[in-house]
Each structure stands twice: as C-alpha cells, then as structure tokens.
Amino acid sequence: MPARLELSxxxxxxxxxxxxxxxxxxxxxxxIHALLGENGAGKSTLVKIIYGVQRxxxxxxxxxxxxxxxxxxxxxxxxxxxxxFQHFSLFEAMTVLENIALGMDDPPPAxxxxxxxxxxxxxxxxxxxxxxxxxxxxxxxxxRIEIVRALLQKPKLLIMDEPTSVLTPQEVxxxxxxxxxxxxxxxxxxxISHKLNEIKALCASATILRGGKVVxxxxxxxxxxxxxxxxxxxxxxxxLSNKEACTYGPERFAVSRLSAPGEPPFGTSLKxxxxxxxxxxxxxxxxxxxxxxxxxxxVISGERREGVSGEIRxxxxxxxxxxxxxxxxxxxxxxxxxxxxxxxxxxxxxxxNALLSARAKKGLAAKGILxxxxxxxxxSAVIKAFGVKATGPGATAGSLSGGNLQxxxxxxxxxxxxxVLVVSQPTWGVDAGAASFIRQSMIDLVAKGxxxxxxxxxxxxxxxxxxxxxxxxxxxLSEPMAVQTISVERVGLLMGGVHGAHDxxxxxxxxxx
Amino acid sequence: MTPELAVSxxxxxxxxxxxxxxxxxxxxxxxxxxxxxxxxxxxMLIGAVTAFIxxxxxxxxxxxVLAAAGAAALSSMVFGYLTLTLTANQVATGLALTxxxxxxxxxxxxxxxxxxxxxxxxxxxxxxASDPILRVLFxxxxxxxxSLLMTLAVWWFLKKSRAGLILRAVGESDSxxxxxxxxxxxxxxxxxxxxxxxxxxAGSYYSLVLTPMWAERLTAGRGWIAIALVVFxxxxxxxxxxxxxxxxxxxTFELQAKAAGWSFLAPEVLTxxxxxxxxxxxxLISSRRASARLAAPACLGKPFRASA
Numbered sequence: 001m002p003a004r005l006e007l008s009x010x011x012x013x014x015x016x017x018x019x020x021x022x023x024x025x026x027x028x029x030x031x032i033h034a035l036l037g038e039n040g041a042g043k044s045t046l047v048k049i050i051y052g053v054q055r056x057x058x059x060x061x062x063x064x065x066x067x068x069x070x071x072x073x074x075x076x077x078x079x080x081x082x083x084x085f086q087h088f089s090l091f092e093a094m095t096v097l098e099n100i101a102l103g104m105d106d107p108p109p110a111x112x113x114x115x116x117x118x119x120x121x122x123x124x125x126x127x128x129x130x131x132x133x134x135x136x137x138x139x140x141x142x143x144r145i146e147i148v149r150a151l152l153q154k155p156k157l158l159i160m161d162e163p164t165s166v167l168t169p170q171e172v173x174x175x176x177x178x179x180x181x182x183x184x185x186x187x188x189x190x191x192i193s194h195k196l197n198e199i200k201a202l203c204a205s206a207t208i209l210r211g212g213k214v215v216x217x218x219x220x221x222x223x224x225x226x227x228x229x230x231x232x233x234x235x236x237x238x239x240l241s242n243k244e245a246c247t248y249g250p251e252r253f254a255v256s257r258l259s260a261p262g263e264p265p266f267g268t269s270l271k272x273x274x275x276x277x278x279x280x281x282x283x284x285x286x287x288x289x290x291x292x293x294x295x296x297x298x299v300i301s302g303e304r305r306e307g308v309s310g311e312i313r314x315x316x317x318x319x320x321x322x323x324x325x326x327x328x329x330x331x332x333x334x335x336x337x338x339x340x341x342x343x344x345x346x347x348x349x350x351x352x353n354a355l356l357s358a359r360a361k362k363g364l365a366a367k368g369i370l371x372x373x374x375x376x377x378x379x380s381a382v383i384k385a386f387g388v389k390a391t392g393p394g395a396t397a398g399s400l401s402g403g404n405l406q407x408x409x410x411x412x413x414x415x416x417x418x419x420v421l422v423v424s425q426p427t428w429g430v431d432a433g434a435a436s437f438i439r440q441s442m443i444d445l446v447a448k449g450x451x452x453x454x455x456x457x458x459x460x461x462x463x464x465x466x467x468x469x470x471x472x473x474x475x476x477l478s479e480p481m482a483v484q485t486i487s488v489e490r491v492g493l494l495m496g497g498v499h500g501a502h503d504x505x506x507x508x509x510x511x512x513x
Numbered sequence: 514m515t516p517e518l519a520v521s522x523x524x525x526x527x528x529x530x531x532x533x534x535x536x537x538x539x540x541x542x543x544x545x546x547x548x549x550x551x552x553x554x555x556x557m558l559i560g561a562v563t564a565f566i567x568x569x570x571x572x573x574x575x576x577x578v579l580a581a582a583g584a585a586a587l588s589s590m591v592f593g594y595l596t597l598t599l600t601a602n603q604v605a606t607g608l609a610l611t612x613x614x615x616x617x618x619x620x621x622x623x624x625x626x627x628x629x630x631x632x633x634x635x636x637x638x639x640x641x642a643s644d645p646i647l648r649v650l651f652x653x654x655x656x657x658x659x660s661l662l663m664t665l666a667v668w669w670f671l672k673k674s675r676a677g678l679i680l681r682a683v684g685e686s687d688s689x690x691x692x693x694x695x696x697x698x699x700x701x702x703x704x705x706x707x708x709x710x711x712x713x714x715a716g717s718y719y720s721l722v723l724t725p726m727w728a729e730r731l732t733a734g735r736g737w738i739a740i741a742l743v744v745f746x747x748x749x750x751x752x753x754x755x756x757x758x759x760x761x762x763x764x765t766f767e768l769q770a771k772a773a774g775w776s777f778l779a780p781e782v783l784t785x786x787x788x789x790x791x792x793x794x795x796x797l798i799s800s801r802r803a804s805a806r807l808a809a810p811a812c813l814g815k816p817f818r819a820s821a
Binding site: 053072073074077085088089090091092093094098101102103107 | 675678679681682685686688689690692693694695810811
C-alpha cells in the first residue's frame with residue numbers, strides 16, 4: 001500500500017533563512033506520526049506547505065502514491081487533508097454552527113449541517129452545543145469545534161498543530177481517545193508537538209526536525225523523552241540544579257481577598273484570591289488560559305487598579321495603592337505573558353527596553369534625564385549574564401527570536417535583584433535550551449532569598465519548578481498544594497473547574513445555550 | 514391634529530429618513546466586513562452631483578440614480594485601493610475621501626447651481642399616490658420603497674446567506690478567515706463597492722427627490738449621521754431602520770420648527786439638533802462599553818496584511 005503522505009526533498013526559502021531543506025518523510029495510512037522539533041525548526045512551514053498555505057520551492061508532496069500540487073487550503077481539503085490549527089481560526093461572536101459552516105467548502109443547509117455535526121459529536125463522544133456563541137466556550141470546547149470541522153470533511157490525513165498546549169490533562173486524554181479512534185478507522189494523523197511524553201503515549205513513528213532539516217527518525221515508544229529532547233536540540237540536556245530543600249524565610253509577598261473585574265469584552269473577573277509566598281519559595285499558579293491569568297498579573301503588577309478590592313502586601317507593607325513604578329521601586333518585578341508589545345517594545349533597542357523597567361532600580365535616569373551610557377552598560381551586562389544571542393545592546397527587541405527576547409526580559413528583571421518576581425508563562429514558545437536556562441535562573445534567584453510567583457499553563461513546568469502550586473479556574477484560586485505530594489489528576493480536575501461535589505454536579509449537567 | 518397634517522408630517526419624516534437609511538445600510542455592510550469608511554459624506558456628494566448632471570443632460574432621472582451609484586462606487590474604489598491594497602490608514606483615507614468628494618462635487622456642479630431638473634416619478638397610480646390620506650403608503654418616491662426593500666435584503670443577506678456569513682467572518686477575524694481560505698481583501702472590496710453605491714443613491718435622493726436642484730454641500734453633513742446610525746443600530750439592519758426614522762423625525766422637527774418661526778429656541782440651536790442627537794447617542798452607547806464592543810465587528814478599521 002502506498003504511503004498516505006509522502007514528502008520528498010521539500011525545500012522552502014525565505015529571504016535570509018532556509019525554513020526547510022531537503023525534508024523527506026512519509027506517513028502510513030491509519031498511523032499517528034509525530035513531527036518533532038524546537039521553535040523555529042521549520043515544523044510550521046512544512047505543515048503550511050502540506051495544507052497549501054505556502055508553496056515549496058523544491059520537492060514534491062504525494063498523497064496515496066500520487067504526486068499532487070496543493071495550491072490552496074481548498075485544494076488540500078479536496079484531497080482529504082484537514083488541519084486543526086494551533087491558534088484556533090474561530091470567530092468569537094458567532095455560533096459553533098456558523099463557525100463550522102465557515103470551515104467547509106460546500107456546507108449543507110443549516111438544519112442538515114446540525115444533524116451531521118451532532119452525528120460526529122456522538123460518534124466520537126464529544127460534548128458541544130452547536131448553538132452556543134464561541135466566546136462563551138472553554139479552550140477545550142473551542143478545540144472540539146476545530147476537530148469537528150475537520151472530521152466533517154471525512155479526512156484521510158489530519159494535521160494537528162500543537163493541539164494540547166492549552167488543554168487540561170483530562171482534556172488531553174479525551175483528545176487522544178478521539179485521535180486513536182480516528183486512526184483505527186484508517187485516517188492518518190500528523191501530530192506536531194514538542195511535548196515528548198505525549199508523543200511517547202500517542203505516536204508510533206516520529207520525524208525530528210532541527211534547523212529546517214530532518215535530523216532523525218524514531219519510534220517514540222522505544223525512546224525516552226530525554227533522548228528525543230537531545231535529538232531535538234542537538235546536544236545534551238542539562239539537569240536543573242536542585243534547590244536547597246526547605247530553607248524558606250519569612251513571608252515576602254501576600255495577596256488576600258483580591259477581587260477585580262474582567263477585561264472587556266470577554267475577560268474573566270478575579271474572585272476573592274488569597275495566597276502568600278515565602279522567601280526562597282516558588283509559588284505556581286496553574287490553569288487553562290483565559291481563567292483570569294492576565295487579570296491577576298495586571299492587578300499584581302499595578303497595571304490595573306480600577307475596581308480592584310483586597311490587599312497586596314510586599315514584605316508586610318500594603319502596596320495595592322501604589323503605581324507600577326512605585327511597586328517596582330518597592331522591589332516587585334513582573335514579566336507579563338506577551339513578550340512583544342507588553343514586556344518589551346519590539347521597535348526599540350535592548351538598551352531602551354532596559355531603561356523602561358530598570359530605570360529606577362538601576363539609576364538609569366537622573367532628574368528626568370536618561371543616562372544612556374549606564375543603560376547601555378546594563379543592557380550589555382544582561383546580554384552577557386543571560387547568554388542572549390543578539391548583535392548587541394543596539395539590536396531592536398523585535399529582531400530577537402522568542403527565546404532570546406524572553407531571556408533578555410527575564411535577565412532585565414532578575415539583574416535588578418527584586419524581592420519578589422511575578423512572571424507569566426516564562427517559557428511559552430521558547431526552545432528547550434533557553435527554557436531550561438530561564439528555569440535555572442529563577443531557581444538561582446530564590447536561592448538568594450527572593451520569592452517568585454509563576455503563572456503557567458504548562459503543568460510539567462510548574463511541577464518541576466515550584467514548591468507549592470494552586471489552580472486558577474474562572475477567576476477563583478484553589479487551595480495551595482505542596483508539589484511533592486500533589487496528584488496530577490486532582491490538579492487536572494481543578495483546572496477543568498471541578499472544585500467539589502457541588503460543582504461536579506453542575507458541570508456534569510448539560511449546558512444549555 | 515387633522516389626519517391631513519399628520520400625513521404630511523409623516524411624509525416629511527419618511528423623506529428625510531430615506532437617504533440616511535440608504536447610506537447607513539451601505540456603511541453597515543462595509544463595517545460588517547471590518548472596514549471603516551468615513552468617506553460616506555463625500556461619496557454622497559459625488560452621487561448627488563452626478564445624479565443631477567446626468568438627469569439634466571438626459572432628462573431621465575432614473576439614469577441619474579444609476580449614474581450616482583456608479584460614480585460613488587468608483588470613488589469608493591479609490592478608498593478601497595488605498596486602504597485595502599496599500600493598507601493605508603482607514604480613518605485618514607475616509608476623511609480624505611469626504612474632503613475630495615466635497616471639492617469635486619462643488620467643481621463639477623458649479624455650472625448647475627440654481628437650475629432645476631425633473632424629479633423621479635411615483636410608483637403607484639396617481640389615484641392612490643395623490644389621495645390625501647393614502648399617499649402616506651403609496652405616495653413616496655421609488656427610492657423610499659427601494660430603501661425598505663434593501664433593509665430587508667441586507668438583513669437576509671447577513672443573517673441567512675452563506676455569502677453574508679463569510680462577510681461577517683471577514684469582519685470578525687480576518688486572520689482566521691484567511692487561514693481557512695477566504696479572500697479577505699476581495700470580500701472587503703465588494704463590501705466597500707456596495708457601500709459606495711448605496712451612498713451614491715442616497716446622494717441622488719437629495720438632488721433628484723428632496724430638493725430637485727443642486728447646491729454646494731447639498732447633503733449638509735448627513736453622511737456623518739449615517740455613520741453614527743450604524744453604531745446606534747449596533748450593526749443590526751432592523752435597528753438601523755428604527756434609528757434612521759428617529760433621526761429623520763428629529764430633522765423634520767427642526768425644519769418644521771424653523772418654518773413655523775418658533776422662537777423659544779434659537780435657529781442655530783434647532784439646526785444643530787440632529788448633530789447634538791448624534792453626539793448624545795454615541796456618548797450613551799460608548800458609556801455601555803462592553804456591550805457596544807461585543808456588537809462591533811472585532812476587526813473594524815484594522816488593516817489586513819496576508820502574512821507570507
């Protein structure tokens with residue numbers, strides 16, 4: 001039997017970079033094949049070529065043994081290729097059904113489509129109300145829309161681009177169940193991820209990309225996560241140094257009974273949040289995106305003070321009325337989730353970006369006049385200390401890769417030696433090498449007596465880094481749990497919004513539109 | 514109030530509301546596709562002067578209406594090329610279009626000032642159309658019935674048709690629509706074209722129905738009211754109809770009050786009533802920020818560049 005998908009000699013060049021170079025691999029019918037690689041390894045470009053969003057400069061794509069020319073997503077769909085995007089291509093203000101109709105080339109009338117959607121939902125045991133507006137749905141439910149949209153086309157090849165980055169562990173299990181059922185029925189799946197444990201659990205074969213080239217093929221079931229990670233980064237992975245156990249000092253940072261309205265139009269309000277962090281401790285806040293993480297970070301950093309009630313204490317001193325700059329001066333550093341445009345200004349140089357947040361603590365401005373010499377020195381010091389790959393302090397923030405910019409931003413804050421660091425998604429979209437460097441730098445900071453709050457969707461990261469963690473769901477924070485004795489299943493249930501028996505009942509009931 | 518007086522007031526309200534409704538319907542479709550065209554006033558003036566010139570030259574007013582739609586649509590394509598193809602700032606380009614339309618209409622119309630031309634005829638037989646009471650139903654210009662049909666058509670198009678769904682999708686999330694495989698720029702060009710044609714027809718209503726003559730700045734800023742109406746209506750055709758007639762009533766009141774020589778309000782205040790009402794409505798709606806943002810197309814006014 002010919003391979004369902006076969007790529008041979010695919011090369012794609014962009015001005016200045018070769019995104020894919022002579023990439024060849026094949027996927028057999030009914031198998032789940034992993035495409036592994038760090039950010040920037042060329043996975044996305046390759047997938048875009050298969051789905052017809054971009055054209056390869058050289059090489060051929062064959063489906064079921066025939067060489068095909070895929071000029072557009074429409075052509076791809078006609079060939080039986082479906083795709084579930086990493087960033088959902090959904091329309092917030094429209095219903096599930098409208099969204100599904102938009103993803104089809106020739107949808108039946110609304111009534112017939114609804115019947116068909118319900119049939120697919122039943123077949124795969126997925127729950128979803130076709131008449132709900134998308135903005136009222138959880139991330140997991142949104143992904144189901146994309147999956148249903150893809151399944152309605154009865155695809156021969158389904159491409160999943162980083163599908164689990166935003167799901168709870170239970171949602172991941174459910175997704176895997178769906179994918180296995182689909183593979184058993186003969187559909188091939190190309191699964192793109194950098195989460196190695198998931199690939200071990202799901203995939204029977206894998207192609208590993210680095211720098212746009214195929215650097216290895218393996219059977220993930222026969223490998224360890226570590227061996228695959230080393231293939232991905234092309235070197236050996238360093239272990240994080242263990243933290244000194246239980247050398248916690250006094251309470252550094254505390255939040256009590258904090259409430260705040262959500263960001264319009266679809267934000268989540270914060271409800272009565274309390275936690276405290278001691279010196280030498282890393283406190284994690286887990287949860288699926290959109291459950292109040294952005295609001296919490298904005299309230300703690302001081303970006304939002306309007307409508308906020310409750311107390312924030314830094315070393316025992318109330319700071320909830322202070323401005324962002326005053327909080328920085330008091331020793332609170334914060335790193336928001338979005339690197340470009342929030343933590344850093346992409347069009348400004350690293351020196352200027354260093355000035356923006358280190359001005360007060362590092363004396364980079366005096367009497368309203370900027371001291372560019374000192375700022376440049378500080379930026380250079382950060383670049384050196386954190387191994388940032390940049391042409392120098394004069395490089396614009398936007399010219400750095402995600403990982404390098406994140407290293408610079410973390411370095412900019414950590415080198416100010418804050419008493420408390422609050423950071424959201426410290427390693428989101430960052431390659432494995434940079435991620436482990438950033439995690440190590442946080443561990444080093446708490447070893448010097450600081451306290452850190454990490455907000456992350458990556459549960460593995462929190463389990464590795466934190467001493468205690470709590471789960472944020474719909475703006476409420478669960479009880480903190482010690483990481484050493486934690487049950488992943490319980491964290492997953494909390495992430496899914498099950499707080500106790502009462503809530504469990506409410507959640508099990510079908511949600512009406 | 515006698516029935517005859519009530520009828521004549523209603524007729525006046527319908528007459529002033531119709532061009533607002535026509536222009537606003539066009540702008541509604543444009544904005545639903547995610548494009549903010551502030552050039553409505555300019556396109557209306559281009560339509561008004563073209564309609565007048567063509568109607569005087571040919572003696573056929575309906576040709577004037579068609580020409581108005583064509584000319585205004587053509588001017589909207591200038592806007593489209595600048596904002597959609599060259600991704601220029603939509604607000605600035607829209608303002609430029611209004612200034613351009615004001616100027617070019619004054620230039621073209623210079624030799625037509627003061628003369629009159631034939632007006633659009635009536636749809637229904639004279640027996641019905643001239644009846645002192647029944648004319649409230651049957652005595653309107655064809656464009657009035659057209660505007661009501663178009664309200665229904667736009668509602669149906671946006672709510673029920675697949676093309677309308679795609680248009681809304683493009684306005685809601687251009688990047689998603691693009692990644693699914695829709696032609697964002699193409700859809701937006703068509704929407705802008707429709708908006709231009711509707712603004713042109715609205716303009717022709719001023720020069721062929723309302724006043725049957727040409728004067729500089731004939732539309733007197735009503736294009737801006739049409740834009741405000743779209744926001745007022747929360748991008749819904751049904752509410753747009755209501756809003757247009759509400760504003761039409763305010764404008765009629767202003768004209769009647771001036772004609773009757775009421776002195777309890779200075780004429781300047783009366784003249785500014787519709788515009789004050791516009792500001793009031795926009796302020797009220799903006800104060801309910803969350804709901805207004807919910808109704809607005811999410812990509813309104815944002816340029817779209819297909820990433821490589």
